Amino acid sequence: SGGRRPVRFTEPALAARAARVLRDNDTGAVITAAPRLYPHMWSWDAAFISIGLARLDVQRAIAELDTLFAAQWRNGMVPHIVFTDDDAYFPGPDRWGTDVAQDGPRDVRTSGICQPPVHAIAVRRVLDIARRSGPHDRIDAERFARRIWPKLYAWHRWLVEYRTPGSSGLIAIVHGWESGMDNSPRWDVPYDAVHPGAALPPYVRKDVRLVGDPAERPTDREYDRYLWLIEEMRRAGYDQRTIVENSSFLVGDVFITALFAVSCDVLLELGTEFGQEPEQLADLADWAAKARAAVAGSCHSVSGMARDRDLRTGRWLDTQTIAGFSPLLCGGAPDDVQLKLLSLLDSDRWAGNPDLLAPVPPSVSPMRPGFNPRQYWRGPQWPVVVWLFSWAFERRGWQDRARKLRDGGIRLTEDGSFGEYYEPFTGEPLGSTDQSWTAAVVLDWLC
Ligand code: 2M8
Known part of the structure; x- marks a missing residue:
């Protein structure tokens, strides 16, 4: 595996390169x-x-989150x-056509769906870093945390109000893009039930021309379905109730639900510190408990792995992916289930596979049929996902495990290319x- 990766930067050199990437990707308005x-x-x-920015420039970190939340929809969706x-x-803003949406923001153009709710986690982290970095940063970050709190609360409330249909308690997504794990095999069954209509306007993909090999990206068949769902939403005028009622894709996402549970905990802690309304704090405690129970309730009785649920058919989706470890992020599963998951994570089916360059979990188990080490969310390792687990493990008091994932994450990325994802055996950036x-x-x- 060394062949493809001759370069190993020292930690200070790697940090300097990472800082440069963030600076170079800064348009002046957004990164x-x-x-x-x-x-x-x-x-x-x-x-x-x-x-990452908070380590370089707290002001710039705050500006980035302010910019995102300036685009928050009036109903609360980020x-x-x-x-x-x-x-x-x-697809760009014209294809999305969210200008028709009643609830859209006025001054910026956005897509019409959401992504995993990790923002409270980011605010907490920025605040903690700022407090250590000096009195000015501390004051700015505290002001910022107070100012953004109600927006975070509104975002969480939107997820509860619009995206917990039915009784599963799982947070529902209406498009695989909302999961952040676009073409994960998690969504194969629900996407089979999405039938692009003849009315799908023609389109030309741009992504496939910008990567080394188009096979690292989703297929055209998958894109037809991605675009068809946008078409359905556009026709519904981006009205959430209509979309959740009618869209051909509606799936309870267990990974988002786990992130939501822990983000509610974090937001509750921040709100308590900053003296927010008791009723809102009580909401957060309630939402966290329900989300956690939904995650625990999704676990397979034999494997222990958490499962998504197709809310159109009521069927559990048994595909084993990294999302199966969701209970480890938020806690709340029975002890025996948690132990099962931890030993599975360490086993050769996952992070303990002896052929991996870096001992961190891939997006799909290398032992699973259909595992593809080069294709996007169907096998490669993703540093951000590793970060989430290491952050959650540290928060849960599992320092050794957190450290191991952090070290593995550095091993994966020390070639200094800052790949979007990595081939798990060779460490090739993809x-x-x-x-x-x-x-x-x-x-x-x-x-
Ligand atoms: C990927 O998703 C976008 C669509 O949202 C794409 O493939 O065009 C995903 O990895 C997603 O999780 C990520 O947020 C986005 C930008 O990095 O790229």
């Missing part, structure tokens, strides 16, 4: 998710990016993309290079 492939602001990318005027990405969120989590690990 784009990646230089060519993703020339806009993405919701959960911006959260991770702010964490949109998955805030568009710049770059037109190198498809997708985009100089990906902002990869640089950001590496910076956080190194400081």
